[in-house]
Amino acid sequence: MPITETHEIHNRRLGRNIGVALTLAAFVAVVFFLTVSKVRNGGSVEAYDHTVRPSITEEDSQ
Amino acid sequence: MSDFTANTSTPPQEAGFGDYFALLKPRVMSLVVFTAFVGLMVAPQSVPPMVGFAAILFIALGGGASGALNMWYDADIDRVMARTSGRPIPSGRVAPGEALSLGLWLSTLSVVMLGLAANWFAAGFLAFTIFFYAVIYTMWLKRSTPQNIVIGGAAGAFPPMIGWAVATGGVSVESLLMFALVFMWTPPHFWALALFMKSDYDKAKVPMLTVTAGRPHTRRMILVYTLLLAPVAIAAGLTSIGGPVYLAAAVVLNLVFVKGGYDIWRRDEAAARADDYRTEKKVFRFSLLYLFLHFGALLAEAGLRSVGLGGW
Structure with missing residues (x-):
């Protein structure tokens, strides 16, 4: 038989779930905008593996 | 049926x-945010x-x-103090294990993210601060020495240094003076509270100075610390972060705080009980304003400097 009545505990759980969802969304937003800010203000952006890295080649580092 | 009845009768x-x-x-977090x-x-x-x-x-x-780690470890003493008995663990709303795991996860997350966002020196500093508050203060000093507030106060004094380290990647005399300001302010602030929250700390068997060394000695120490705090607060005004606005504010605020410390020292218990610790409560409330206005004045100096005014 389905539960039709909402107990106080269901409201509390809903509030908790919404809180966690909003916190996670806010965390994602912070990481995203932090990345945008770092890329805009940062130094060189280069791939890491299987590619030439200008920052560690001798000519560029001198 | 009987199960159903049992479930509805217990909240x-x-x-x-x-x-x-x-x-x-x-509330502690708001102080951390502001000073950092x-x-x-x-x-x-x-x-x-x-x-x-x-x-x-x-x-x-x-x-x-x-804070979560502190509440996890201190749940037993929080339960017996009126001021803290309504906290999530003593009131039974959060299980101790949940608080511990939340504290550990958030500690790791905050340190790693601060390292990625700013620099690893600041992140290391934050990790040390969490360790200092949760382990050195909460687990060790708080229950073992009446100097708990003095040494443990360092945990609350680190945030402005971490904020400084985020920008500079290091430590300097200015950030050390901001640390010293909060560090020296903490004992008179908490001892004033301990004087009028007497029975709470007694019941929890926390060795506050009021219990171990007596209340007249605590009153004397409040005055001593307000006197030691004044030169530290004023010295910050003579460095690169200070200026006339801060210095004027520091001189006035410290005169008032020392006067408050003197008033507490001059009173005895009978007089304090007679007016329900009016002076102690007044000094406690002023101590909050004292710290807020010092850091507010430093912020004002920075704002003025950015438009070509302020500073020395």
């Missing part, structure tokens, strides 16, 4: 989101606004994590 002890938030000690923000703003180097915002957020989260 559900399931935590809401607010209970987990309360574990982070939001000032430390960041008065530093000679600036950081992009988003980096600054994220750094303050993760410093606050680290402070909150240490």
Whole structure:
């Protein structure tokens, strides 16, 4: 038989779930905008593996 | 049927989101946010606004994590003190294990994210601060020495240094003086509280100075610390983060605080009980304003400097 009545505990759980969802969304937003800010203000952006890295080649580092 | 009856007669002890938030000690977190923000703003180097915002957020989260660890460890004494008996663990809304795991996860997250957002020196500093508050203060000093407030106060004094380290990547005399300001302010602030929250600390067997060395000695020490605090607060005004506005504010605020310390020292218990600790309560309330206005004045100096005014 389905539960039709909402107990106080269901409201509390809903509030908790919404809180966690909003916190996670806010965390994602912070990481995203932090990345945008770092890329805009940062130094060189280069791939890491299987590619030439200008920052560690001798000519560029001198 | 009987199970159903049993379930309705006992209130559900399931935590809401607010209970987990309360574990982070939001009021302490607000002090951490404010002092760390000032430390960041008065530093000679600036950081992009988003980096600054994220750094303050993760410093606050680290402070909150240490609050959760503190509540986990102190649940037994929180239960017997009226002031803290309504906290999420003693009231049964959050299980101790949940608080511990929240504290540990948030500690890790805040330190790693601060390292990625700002620099690893600041992140290491935050990790040390969490360790200092949760282990050195909560687990060790708080229950073993009446000097708990004095040494443990360092944990609350680190945030402006972390804010400064976010911008500069290091430590300097200015950030050390901001640390010293909060460090020296903590004992008179808490001892004034301990004088009028007497029975709470007695009941919990926390060795507050009022219990171990007596109340007249505590009154004397409040005056001593307000006297030691004054030169530290004024010295910060003579460095690169100070200026005429801060110095004027520091002189006035310290005169009032020393006067408060003197008034507490001059009173005896009978007089204090007669007016329900009016002076002690007044000095406690003023101590909050004292710290807020000092850091507010430092922020004002930074604001004035940015438009070509302020500073020396």
